[in-house]
Amino acid sequence: MLPFARVAIIGMGLIGSSLARAIRETMPTVRLTVSDGDPAVRARVVALDLADDVTENAGAAVVDAELVVLAVPVGAMAAIAAEIAGELAPGAIVSDVGSVKARVLADLGAALPGVEIVPGHPVAGTEKSGPDAGFASLFQDRWCILTPAVAGPASDRVAAFWTRLGARVELMDAAHHDRVLAVTSHLPHLIAYSIVGTASDLESVTRSEVIKYSAGGFRDFTRIAASDPVMWRDVFLNNKDAVLETLGRFTEDLVALQRAIRWGEGDTLEALFTRTRAIRRSIIDEGQDTEEPDFGRKH
Amino acid sequence: MLPFARVAIIGMGLIGSSLARAIRETMPTVRLTVSDGDPAVRARVVALDLADDVTENAGAAVVDAELVVLAVPVGAMAAIAAEIAGELAPGAIVSDVGSVKARVLADLGAALPGVEIVPGHPVAGTEKSGPDAGFASLFQDRWCILTPAVAGPASDRVAAFWTRLGARVELMDAAHHDRVLAVTSHLPHLIAYSIVGTASDLESVTRSEVIKYSAGGFRDFTRIAASDPVMWRDVFLNNKDAVLETLGRFTEDLVALQRAIRWGEGDTLEALFTRTRAIRRSIIDEGQDTEEPDFGRKH
Numbered sequence: 001m002l003p004f005a006r007v008a009i010i011g012m013g014l015i016g017s018s019l020a021r022a023i024r025e026t027m028p029t030v031r032l033t034v035s036d037g038d039p040a041v042r043a044r045v046v047a048l049d050l051a052d053d054v055t056e057n058a059g060a061a062v063v064d065a066e067l068v069v070l071a072v073p074v075g076a077m078a079a080i081a082a083e084i085a086g087e088l089a090p091g092a093i094v095s096d097v098g099s100v101k102a103r104v105l106a107d108l109g110a111a112l113p114g115v116e117i118v119p120g121h122p123v124a125g126t127e128k129s130g131p132d133a134g135f136a137s138l139f140q141d142r143w144c145i146l147t148p149a150v151a152g153p154a155s156d157r158v159a160a161f162w163t164r165l166g167a168r169v170e171l172m173d174a175a176h177h178d179r180v181l182a183v184t185s186h187l188p189h190l191i192a193y194s195i196v197g198t199a200s201d202l203e204s205v206t207r208s209e210v211i212k213y214s215a216g217g218f219r220d221f222t223r224i225a226a227s228d229p230v231m232w233r234d235v236f237l238n239n240k241d242a243v244l245e246t247l248g249r250f251t252e253d254l255v256a257l258q259r260a261i262r263w264g265e266g267d268t269l270e271a272l273f274t275r276t277r278a279i280r281r282s283i284i285d286e287g288q289d290t291e292e293p294d295f296g297r298k299h
Numbered sequence: 300m301l302p303f304a305r306v307a308i309i310g311m312g313l314i315g316s317s318l319a320r321a322i323r324e325t326m327p328t329v330r331l332t333v334s335d336g337d338p339a340v341r342a343r344v345v346a347l348d349l350a351d352d353v354t355e356n357a358g359a360a361v362v363d364a365e366l367v368v369l370a371v372p373v374g375a376m377a378a379i380a381a382e383i384a385g386e387l388a389p390g391a392i393v394s395d396v397g398s399v400k401a402r403v404l405a406d407l408g409a410a411l412p413g414v415e416i417v418p419g420h421p422v423a424g425t426e427k428s429g430p431d432a433g434f435a436s437l438f439q440d441r442w443c444i445l446t447p448a449v450a451g452p453a454s455d456r457v458a459a460f461w462t463r464l465g466a467r468v469e470l471m472d473a474a475h476h477d478r479v480l481a482v483t484s485h486l487p488h489l490i491a492y493s494i495v496g497t498a499s500d501l502e503s504v505t506r507s508e509v510i511k512y513s514a515g516g517f518r519d520f521t522r523i524a525a526s527d528p529v530m531w532r533d534v535f536l537n538n539k540d541a542v543l544e545t546l547g548r549f550t551e552d553l554v555a556l557q558r559a560i561r562w563g564e565g566d567t568l569e570a571l572f573t574r575t576r577a578i579r580r581s582i583i584d585e586g587q588d589t590e591e592p593d594f595g596r597k598h
Contacts, residue, residue, distance in 0.1 A: 188517050251557075
């Protein structure tokens with residue numbers, strides 16, 4: 001028994017197109033309609049045969065869908081919701097894949113009164129963008145967090161849908177989601193963007209030297225700082241409070257480290273560096289990263 | 300013609316043991332003597348058959364070596380140099396693999412008057428430590444920076460040695476090396492250690508949540524923050540000025556980003572995030588990282 005027989009995806013970037021591929025692979029009888037505002041993206045979706053129908057207009061994609069998944073930047077959710085509001089079939093459930101949840105829950109609720117809304121966030125992705133970058137196994141064994149206002153039959157169906165796609169599902173309060181992800185995702189991205197910017201702006205060290213000797217650690221940061229600019233702009237603008245709070249904590253800790261270096265407090269440094277090694281161990285034990293050195297990069 | 304027929308390595312951690320393996324593979328007739336102060340490490344070196352001789356005492360390892368490579372934390376270089384000072388063969392060249400060069404050049408020069416000193420830094424490594432973590436191809440196509448006080452026949456021979464090991468060699472002024480690596484390696488490590496510490500210290504988000512949802516970006520930082528604590532303590536203590544200078548720049552830029560988020564300046568964010576993406580591209584084009592999404596992690 002399929003959780004949904006007719007699904008619409010709005011936005012066919014990395015996540016939307018991975019979702020389409022995963023649906024095709026795990027639930028091949030689902031009738032899949034997708035939409036994207038960009039003609040180049042639509043052409044690739046057709047060429048890659050990722051869906052049964054491809055529409056220019058979001059409203060046209062959702063007319064008979066039982067589940068509509070918005071896979072657009074968080075800042076575009078309200079406009080897309082307004083576009084589809086008059087076209088949704090009775091009983092349709094609207095979900096999304098955005099990295100910020102309180103704002104999305106509020107925006108979708110305001111634009112779609114009376115509609116069942118089950119915001120979702122698959123904690124998965126890569127630094128690449130666009131329909132060619134997607135792949136079916138992206139959500140395999142990754143967490144998908146659902147943040148409905150109230151848990152019930154609608155969130156149960158969406159949970160069953162993600163489980164079929166290979167993900168592990170967790171329900172969470174939207175505001176708590178935003179605090180957790182501020183730490184595990186938003187702050188790391190902000191820091192990575194910032195340090196890559198800093199490194200490319202120095203006078204005493206040339207940019208070509210930064211690139212040439214990046215294997216010393218810097219290149220890891222550039223991967224994250226290669227993520228989609230608009231998606232991440234919207235994350236920071238729409239999870240402002242949690243990001244600023246977490247950033248404040250980080251800056252405090254960094255200043256303390258700076259002081260320890262200035263005063264030659266080797267024990268403080270070594271104690272922290274030993275503690276952080278244990279956290280890496282936990283992440284590997286939890287199956288959240290590979291144990292292979294250097295992420296398994298080829299040598 | 301081998302650059303050196305008899306080589307001694309002091310310290311058989313990740314780098315020392317990789318060096319031993321690479322010598323065995325590329326220059327199998329080299330007579331290789333190694334030393335490590337830790338009996339457990341020596342036992343593993345014997346079991347793995349990484350060298351012709353294994354000594355407890357650093358002095359005993361160097362007696363007939365043409366090249367001595369110190370592969371110990373930067374803070375331990377002076378003591379090891381003092382230990383070998385009376386044992387070096389006439390004409391022996393002393394090198395190292397430390398991530399800080401001005402301090403090492405000064406320390407070795409003071410401890411070994413009249414000895415040819417060619418400090419070196421292979422810009423390669425993983426987050427793992429110890430003799431079991433090493434592998435022969437670690438230096439393949441990676442840069443090795445040499446920072447002799449004066450270039451000449453000694454640095455030519457050390458350059459030829461690293462070239463045989465598969466590395467690309469560059470000569471650089473020691474102080475400039477320390478400024479470049481402060482940006483490309485030391486600051487990234489400091490930031491990673493700091494953010495991993497911050498994330499594990501929050502009250503509103505549990506440590507198990509941080510680990511569970513780390514795939515959103517955080518897990519990348521934990522890899523770097525799993526690097527050897529003593530090695531990195533010594534890097535920060537011995538490259539203090541360049542690290543503090545670079546850290547000051549970074550903090551300035553981060554505060555500017557913080558302000559952009561607070562005031563909702565989306566264009567500022569998007570412009571930076573677009574610029575950083577281009578830097579990632581350059582690093583891949585230069586062969587300094589894999590193009591595969593997510594570093595080629597398995598999905």
